[in-house]
Amino acid sequence: MAKKGEHNYSATVVWTGNSGEGTKNYRAFSRDHEISCGEKPIIAGSADPAFLGDSSRYNPEELLLSSLSACHMLWYLHLCADAGITVSSYEDNAEGRMIETKSGGGCFDEVILKPIVSIGEEDDSELAQSLHKKAHSLCFIANSVNFEVACEPEIRCGN
Structure with a gap:
């Protein structure tokens, strides 16, 4: 238990x-x-x-990338709901890079999340932008990997 x-x-x-x-x-x-x-x-x-x-x-690499993206999104939506920001759409075209090592193995050395988020016209776009940083700090998966996970969000108002 x-x-x-x-x-x-x-x-x-x-x-x-x-x-x-x-x-x-x-x-x-x-x-x-x-x-x-x-x-x-x-x-x-x-x-x-x-x-x-x-x-x-x-493949496992795609699933790792998808896990990072989904975890960030779920935290972000949670934080927006708590902050009174209405998200009407969210799409992330995440990218990651894995480098093969001389030993034949490999590792990811970076992932970049690229969420495009639409919020209400009256919503605070600066707050919406800043919540990505908080979502990243709370993301279970991002906190579990040993490589950089960057976030380059785009906020669209009134969509």
Whole structure:
């Protein structure tokens, strides 16, 4: 049982890419897998196509980027609601960069969130802008990574 203020999560990842030869060699298997969390719909995953993955499936790098973007958005919407700012639309075209290392691994070295937010004409656009900084400081996912997550928001009034 979780302690107060503690939240536990679980996910199941099942490799579905055995074409009959297992991992006999690097090119003998598919990187396809399925991600599930309880009874929610299954997410079809694979590796990035650069690593022999299926481009029609989500890869871990895209899911990390999406998690950062979604967490920031959810905090931002919460803060705007608390501040009396009416957000009518929010879209983020986030970008991230992963660098391969000499050892064959890799790591993200930056992510840039680029939210475009529409607020009411009477709302305080400066406050709306500043709430992105607060959302970033509260974001569970951004606080869990070891690389820079920048935010370049655009606020549109009266849309």
